[in-house]
Amino acid sequence: MHLAMITGDQFCADFGQVKRAYCFHEHKNNHDYLNKQFIVGILAMLQSFKLFNNCNLVFSRSCSGYVSRTRYLMRLKEDDEACREALKFANVLLYHKLAPLLQKTRSGVCKVASFKTADLKQILEKVGKDKHFINESFLLGCTDKSEPQFSLEVGEVERSALEQECRGTFVDLRKAFFMITPSESALAAKGQALLRWHQTNGFCSATGQPTTRNQSGSFRVCQSSGITYYPKMSPVVIVLVSDGSRCLLARQAMFPPGMYSALSGFCDMGESVEEALHREVAEEVGLEVENLQYSGSQHWPFPQSSFMLACHATVNPNKTQVNIDKAELEDARWFTLEEITTALQNPPRNPREQPPVFWVPPSYAIANQLIREWANQQQLLRSTHRLKFRMDQQQGFSH
Numbered sequence: 001m002h003l004a005m006i007t008g009d010q011f012c013a014d015f016g017q018v019k020r021a022y023c024f025h026e027h028k029n030n031h032d033y034l035n036k037q038f039i040v041g042i043l044a045m046l047q048s049f050k051l052f053n054n055c056n057l058v059f060s061r062s063c064s065g066y067v068s069r070t071r072y073l074m075r076l077k078e079d080d081e082a083c084r085e086a087l088k089f090a091n092v093l094l095y096h097k098l099a100p101l102l103q104k105t106r107s108g109v110c111k112v113a114s115f116k117t118a119d120l121k122q123i124l125e126k127v128g129k130d131k132h133f134i135n136e137s138f139l140l141g142c143t144d145k146s147e148p149q150f151s152l153e154v155g156e157v158e159r160s161a162l163e164q165e166c167r168g169t170f171v172d173l174r175k176a177f178f179m180i181t182p183s184e185s186a187l188a189a190k191g192q193a194l195l196r197w198h199q200t201n202g203f204c205s206a207t208g209q210p211t212t213r214n215q216s217g218s219f220r221v222c223q224s225s226g227i228t229y230y231p232k233m234s235p236v237v238i239v240l241v242s243d244g245s246r247c248l249l250a251r252q253a254m255f256p257p258g259m260y261s262a263l264s265g266f267c268d269m270g271e272s273v274e275e276a277l278h279r280e281v282a283e284e285v286g287l288e289v290e291n292l293q294y295s296g297s298q299h300w301p302f303p304q305s306s307f308m309l310a311c312h313a314t315v316n317p318n319k320t321q322v323n324i325d326k327a328e329l330e331d332a333r334w335f336t337l338e339e340i341t342t343a344l345q346n347p348p349r350n351p352r353e354q355p356p357v358f359w360v361p362p363s364y365a366i367a368n369q370l371i372r373e374w375a376n377q378q379q380l381l382r383s384t385h386r387l388k389f390r391m392d393q394q395q396g397f398s399h
């Protein structure tokens with residue numbers, strides 16, 4: 001068994017199939033209906049294969065100095081002096097005990113707050129903190145305009161004074177994911193993960209001596225042993241299992257009420273992604289999966305930076321009886337396309353206050369991406385079946 005990827009060729013083959021079907025029937029007197037079906041099918045296919053996203057990525061990379069930005073960041077990571085210089089003109093994100101600072105725009109939309117270094121120095125002084133405290137920041141990345149971005153933990157400062165001075169609110173990151181865009185979520189998550197890693201790696205595990213950071217925070221070194229420590233992510237597999245017409249979602253007792261997600265679990269030492277996927281599904285719900293198909297990956301900051309590897313998989317439609325491991329899961333159920341569509345269309349604003357009966361993780365979570373892809377694929381299948389049925393009718397082959 002191996003991990004299959006959706007390749008360009010595969011896409012063209014699928015696209016070609018629908019297109020050939022369309023061309024074959026183009027001469028029939030039914031253009032409007034077929035046009036509509038054809039467009040619905042193609043759009044669903046494009047969405048499900050994220051072709052639009054990839055096009056944007058390729059476009060922006062080739063036209064916006066992606067390479068020069070990347071090399072600039074690489075230099076800042078390694079060159080302490082260059083990094084110190086960059087910090088003088090940077091954008092800094094603030095965290096209070098790992099909760100990012102959010103601000104509301106005039107239109108009422110929430111965004112991650114970021115401050116120019118000079119402005120932040122003034123704010124720090126107003127709340128009684130030395131302006132040089134800003135040097136504790138860690139390099140996060142840079143904007144499209146090559147402006148460096150840093151993150152700074154200000155948990156020692158009184159929270160309400162800082163919120164007032166910054167005109168924002170420190171919000172728990174899990175809650176923030178429901179309030180900000182996916183790209184801002186990714187930035188906020190990276191900032192939190194880096195801060196947490198530095199907070200928990202202050203000592204060498206070989207000598208017990210303190211470790212020191214480089215200026216960017218891309219590593220820590222034990223001066224005694226010379227061992228260099230780099231920020232780590234633990235690999236986690238996450239899989240959306242389908243029986244062809246329904247998908248399997250599960251919930252742990254610790255999830256907010258009503259939330260169901262795809263099956264997931266940490267990879268064991270020495271395991272491949274495929275092995276981890278098969279094992280996790282067998283352990284958690286007692287099923288054997290097949291047809292693994294890679295979907296994407298994501299950094300996830302909880303509990304201590306996971307590297308999520310997301311896949312689709314199927315089970316034999318005659319072997320769908322789930323046998324839940326109650327130590328791991330509170331419930332696991334098969335959901336129809338209609339149930340999933342409703343959940344995707346009605347994301348909760350604040351699930352802890354008014355939990356809907358059934359809802360799925362927020363759009364930033366890769367579980368949400370898997371669920372969306374599955375729903376798009378199901379819609380495409382249904383459109384194709386309707387199209388085929390219609391074409392069969394046209395030809396008098398309908399049974």
Ligand SMILES: NC(=O)c1ccc[n+]([C@@H]2O[C@H](COP(=O)([O-])OP(=O)(O)OC[C@H]3O[C@@H](n4cnc5c(N)ncnc54)[C@H](O)[C@@H]3O)[C@@H](O)[C@H]2O)c1
Nearest residue numbers: 234236261264265266300302303306308361365366367368
């Ligand atoms: N982004 C998403 O869409 C999404 C969706 C679901 C889960 N997740 C994340 O996936 C991760 C795994 O989820 P799970 O609870 O299903 O895993 P799991 O079923 O493997 O259970 C977690 C348990 O695994 C053990 N474990 C083994 N290696 C570990 C490690 N490196 N770090 C921490 N614990 C380890 C611990 O005993 C822990 O209690 C969590 O971080 C969770 O937040 C992300």
